[in-house]
Amino acid sequence: MDISEKIKTLSLNSGVYLMKDAAGKVIYIGKAVSLRKRVQSYFRSGQGVSYKTNVLTTKIVDIDYIETASEAEALLLEASLIKKYQPKYNVELKDDKSYPYIKINDELFPQVSVVRRISREPGGTPRQEGSVYYGPYVHAGLTREALTIIRKIFHFRTCNPFPHQACLDYHLGLCDAPCIGNISKKDYARNIRNVSLILEGKKDTLYKNLKKEMEKAAKEHRFEEAAKIRDQIRAIGALYSGTKDINYFKEAEQLQRALNLPRLPERIETFDISNIMGAQAVGSMVSFFNGRSDKSNYRRFRIQGAYGIDDFQMLGEIVHRRYSRLKRERLIFPDLIVIDGGKGQLSSACAVLDALEVRIPIIAIAKRAEEIFLPRKRDPIRLPADSLARQLVVRVRDEAHRFAVAYHRALRAKKMFECSSGK
Numbered sequence: 064m065d066i067s068e069k070i071k072t073l074s075l076n077s078g079v080y081l082m083k084d085a086a087g088k089v090i091y092i093g094k095a096v097s098l099r100k101r102v103q104s105y106f107r108s109g110q111g112v113s114y115k116t117n118v119l120t121t122k123i124v125d126i127d128y129i130e131t132a133s134e135a136e137a138l139l140l141e142a143s144l145i146k147k148y149q150p151k152y153n154v155e156l157k158d159d160k161s162y163p164y165i166k167i168n169d170e171l172f173p174q175v176s177v178v179r180r181i182s183r184e185p186g187g188t189p190r191q192e193g194s195v196y197y198g199p200y201v202h203a204g205l206t207r208e209a210l211t212i213i214r215k216i217f218h219f220r221t222c223n224p225f226p227h228q229a230c231l232d233y234h235l236g237l238c239d240a241p242c243i244g245n246i247s248k249k250d251y252a253r254n255i256r257n258v259s260l261i262l263e264g265k266k267d268t269l270y271k272n273l274k275k276e277m278e279k280a281a282k283e284h285r286f287e288e289a290a291k292i293r294d295q296i297r298a299i300g301a302l303y304s305g306t307k308d309i310n311y312f313k314e315a316e317q318l319q320r321a322l323n324l325p326r327l328p329e330r331i332e333t334f335d336i337s338n339i340m341g342a343q344a345v346g347s348m349v350s351f352f353n354g355r356s357d358k359s360n361y362r363r364f365r366i367q368g369a370y371g372i373d374d375f376q377m378l379g380e381i382v383h384r385r386y387s388r389l390k391r392e393r394l395i396f397p398d399l400i401v402i403d404g405g406k407g408q409l410s411s412a413c414a415v416l417d418a419l420e421v422r423i424p425i426i427a428i429a430k431r432a433e434e435i436f437l438p439r440k441r442d443p444i445r446l447p448a449d450s451l452a453r454q455l456v457v458r459v460r461d462e463a464h465r466f467a468v469a470y471h472r473a474l475r476a477k478k479m480f481e482c483s484s485g486k
Contacts, residue, residue, distance in 0.1 A: 069126055070106070073099040078130040079141045081148075082123045090122055091152040092144050094137040094201075098128050119152050135209040142198050143264035162199035163206050165262060169193035172241040172251050175219045175258065177207055197262040213261055216298040217254040218246075261299075270296065311354030317452035318399075321444060322437065324424050328399040329353055332385070333459045334412070335403040336377045337467035338366075346381035347467035350397070351459050363470045375411040378402065383415045390421060402427040403460050406436050413438050428460050 073080070078098045082091040095101030105120050129144075131137045145153050166178045178196075200206040214221075218239045222230060225242060232238040239246035239254075260269040273296050280289035297312035315327050331351045338344035350360035364384060370376040382400075389396055400423050402408050409427035416423060427436040433453060434443035446453035 066123060066126070067106070070099060070102050073102055073126070073128055074130050075099050076130050077134050077137050078128050079137050079144060081127045081129075081144070082119070082150075082152075083125040083127065084122045085124050087125070089148040089150050091119055091150050092141060092148065094134070094141040096134050096137075098130070102126060115152075122152075134205065135212060138200060138202060138205050138209055139262060140264050142200055143262070145199075162201060163203045164196045164198035164200070165206065165210060167195045167197075167255060167259065170225065171248065172220060172225070173255050174221060174223055174225075175210070175214075175255070176221055176223070177203070177210065195259070197259075213258055216295050217257045219251075219254055219258060257295075266299065269299065273299075311455075314354065314451040314455040317450065318455055321446060321450075321452045322399075322424065322426060322435075324399065326398055328397075328424075330357075330395075330397040331399045331401060331459050332360075332397040333401040333403065333463040334378060334381060334385075335460075335463040335467040336366075336374050336381075337464075337470065338372070338374075338377070344370075344377055345467060345470050346377060347463055347470060348381065348385060349459065349463045349466050351462075354455070356462060361466060363466075374404070375407050378404070378408050379411040379415045382412045383419070386416065386419055386421050386423070390419060396421070396423050398424070400425040401456060401459055401463075403430075403463055405429040405434075409436050409438065426456070428456050433457060 075097050077094075077096050079092060079094050080098055080102055081089050082093075084090050093101065105116060105123075129140060131140060163177050163179055165175065167173050167175050198206075214237050218237060220238050220241065221232070222238075222242075227242060229240040229243050229245070230238070233240040233245070239251070241248075241251055257269055257273075260266070260272075273292055277289050277292040277296070280286075280292060294312070297316070300312065312327070315329070318324070319327050329352060333349050333351070335347050336344065337347070344366040346364035346366060348362040348364070350357040352360075362385065364381040366377050366380060368376065368380055370380075386396070388394075400412070402412050402425065404427050406427070409425065412425060412427075416425065425438060428434070429436070429443070432445070433448075433456075434445055435453075435456065436443045
């Protein structure tokens with residue numbers, strides 16, 4: 064396949080790309096937020112393209128890629144692949160600046176840090192001196208960000224020298240304070256081993272090890288420890304799914320229990336209607352994935368039917384338009400639908416889903432008391448104000464309302480302009 068045609072087949076998602084020469088040898092590895100857009104940038108002519116980049120592009124005859132769920136995962140995977148393949152142009156395309164490494168030293172309770180200056184062997188590889196280095200990483204800020212996320216899952220110390228009393232990191236839940244004997248050498252070594260598996264890109268091995276530990280702890284009735292490991296597994300899922308907020312999985316778990324959902328609600332779609340006495344009626348749908356707004360999947364609807372001020376029918380229309388299309392095109396359904404409204408709005412949406420023979424968990428949330436209504440349940444669920452589950456539902460509902468109102472205002476402004484200009 065021609066290289067230009069090959070590029071068109073690349074994913075628009077984040078990941079790592081591997082450029083190969085005529086012999087099939089990997090000559091350059093890079094990461095990208097959007098694989099296709101990043102690779103296309105190498106082949107654009109004109110100013111801003113360096114001489115070394117032009118030389119590289121003349122050697123490329125094939126491109127492979129590995130898609131990832133987040134840029135943080137791509138960063139970690141890129142470094143492990145560079146270490147494996149030692150591509151020629153990953154060295155020659157670098158300028159004189161020092162790239163960061165993640166260093167784990169050889170102390171009794173190892174320190175994990177980001178370093179730039181390291182001693183090297185004659186061949187240019189990092190000299191271990193009892194320490195282990197991961198990298199180099201091209202993006203220093205993203206390296207620190209990824210390490211911060213990892214540290215929330217598996218605690219480790221970053222202080223130097225080793226202190227004699229617990230510091231602020233202990234109180235922030237980032238370190239288990241080995242300095243005051245708060246964690247054993249064995250348990251701390253387990254944390255460091257798991258950090259290393261993430262940095263080496265061995266997430267499958269990590270998941271397998273943690274699952275065994277969780278099952279063993281549960282079998283031995285160490286339920287608190289089993290719950291902690293379960294939270295670590297879910298937090299790793301947050302890292303690889305692209306969300307920086309590992310607390311989302313606690314919110315989602317609470318919501319799953321409160322609503323008795325069949326699975327953790329990773330993707331949530333929320334609907335709202337905005338109109339003034341039926342005029343310029345519009346609908347909105349916002350999408351959240353792992354606790355973050357997924358704006359590429361937001362949708363706006365102009366109400367097509369003549370319903371007067373009947374919000375129930377308007378809502379039914381946009382729900383039908385959304386899920387008839389997903390069903391027709393065999394696209395992925397969300398794990399949960401949230402409707403801005405009460406019993407009436409929920410009943411209207413449920414009737415549409417039943418007619419489409421689509422089975423998706425669905426709820427409605429009323430603004431007055433933030434009560435949650437479920438299908439075929441007379442009484443609403445009233446979650447505590449400080450409940451993480453309630454905060455999650457309110458957050459997605461408020462975003463749908465904001466998006467609907469913004470669209471409605473835009474249409475009203477356009478209408479006023481057309482009237483004033485005589486159109």
